[in-house]
Amino acid sequence: MKHLNNGRALTLVLVAVLLGVLCYYITPSFRGIKLFKENDIRQENRLDADVIHVSREFHLVAPDHLQYKQPSIVHGSRTDVVTVTPWLAPVVWEGTFNPVLLDSIYNKKNVSITATVFAVGKYIMFLKNFLETAEQHFFIGFKVHICVFTDRPDEVPQVRMATGRQLTVRSVPSSKRWQEISARRMELIQSLIEEQLPNDSGYIFCLDVDSKFHGRWGTESLGGLVAVIHPGYYRDDRSKFPYERSPESRAYVAPGEGDFYYCGGAFGGLLQEVHQLAKTCRSNFESDAKEGIEAAWQEESHLNRYMWINKPSKVLSPEYLWQDFKPKNPEVHIIRFSGVIKNYAEIRPNA
Template identity: 40%
Template sequence: SITIWSLSPQRNAMRSYCCFLLSCYPDVPTVSPWGAPIVWEGTFDPEEDFRLHHERGTVVGISVFAVGKYLSQYLLPFLVSANQHFMPGLKCVIYVVTDQPSAVPSVSLRPGLTLVVLRCPSRTRWQEISMMRMKDLPELVFPLAKEQVDYLFCMDVDQVFIGRYGPETLGDLVAQLHSGLYPWNKTYYTYEQDPRSAAFTPLEKAHYYYHAAVFGGTIPHLVNLTSSCLRGILQDRSKGLEAVWHDESHLNRYLALEALPSKILSPEYCWMSWDWFLWLKKPKMRWAQKNYKNMRS
């Protein structure tokens, strides 16, 4: 009641604290030091981006790996949600890369969205499944994608679209801010710090920590990215090394030292599965809940 609000000092303090959080939390950078836009809700006009790409007839691809247990666990919700929220109104192709093509669920897709299933080798170590995407992408996906799509996103499968993920995200080389790390100081970023590793990234050379769950761009840019990352992964292997966050460490080194992204996606485009501040944001995709113990055994 009104008396509680006006009389209780604790409640008043709480309210000013909430107003403080509200006023400072959404104040985020919208452009990187080298001029790349950082796409947050409110920084773009969805209608204008759509009109432009619709007129051009832009075709957008997603590649998603679903190997072993991850197929039955995550693929169906990923596809169903992409069908609903990914680039509505534009032509799209989803490349599912799997070791079990016959187990890919059949989903009824909107007109203009096609599914292409590609077979990859089954690998035993999960680190290999994740890292060898840098080998399978250029070998299996890019040869088709370069004929079929204008832009391609390479995505983890353990996530679901929950809001409109539109053409404001398209660019030559697109990277995703890691939603778990972006509010923190650079010293918390998990770049590889062993100078013997090809993924070694000195803190002072890097700006952001990117999430390997989403990266994208045009095929020539992605060819450079995957070949550089794969080279690093294989070089480490020959020395008996493995980077702390596997392919993600190599991706971060590449995007910090070799090619700066031309567009950066805010954490709204790959939000954590839990978060207290969710009500302040307009997330378009979220991580699936996962049981690490069960999935990594």
């Protein structure tokens, strides 16, 4: 009996030894499989991080069988103006685009457009004309949201808007200086995008209320970062541009620098691009203010500094913000949007 028990014990010992040997050789294999899977997952994650997702901005799909005039690369539709910048951004003039083709492309994208407009103080008097003409010319046939910032919400006019278009009103405080109204625009645009449009992948344009539409403003103006060339300086040498010339200011543009002089009264682009512009200009303006510095043309000066470094991907000609007191120059075939004639002494609180 004693020998039997010893035999069983020996058998158990041998089985344990065999299992140990098997585990020694098998476990590394399992460890290797697990390590391989972990490495594979890490590799997939790394590849995902390296993938460049093509922006829908550059994925332009036209409807099948759409008929339109054949384009040419040897016979330009405009030879009297420059239609591309040195960094290869289009400059949009009448005759340089096919509106039917563009609208058909962007209709497939189901884009939405937000427009901000500031009607503070006596500037409320311009809002009705702005809204009514926008209903006639601004992105007709597309989803449009016009956001009015005003300190007089009860005076916002009732304007009938087409299906798919809406108007909202955001109250803002009054100001005793028109410069403060101008300067706060970047802050309010930044806040609007962060608070109300954070998940929207559409476009936004920031427009002056003391203006009106005369002609089409549509999909030809869409781009990543969109600037409008100022009608008062587009024929001038850049030495005459009213850039901020004080090196102490964060809006400073040095002599010999600058591309064009852009309007502060009309700019736009993709929401994320305009958000970055507004955030940067606001930060720079506030940093200047802490040092007692105010740029020559407030947010317009900071916008021009920003766009000197961050080149716009599309540039709109002066057709997109003309001045009503100026006669139309020969190269301007159509006026799409313009600043109306006004008496600044009557409408600005400290003019």
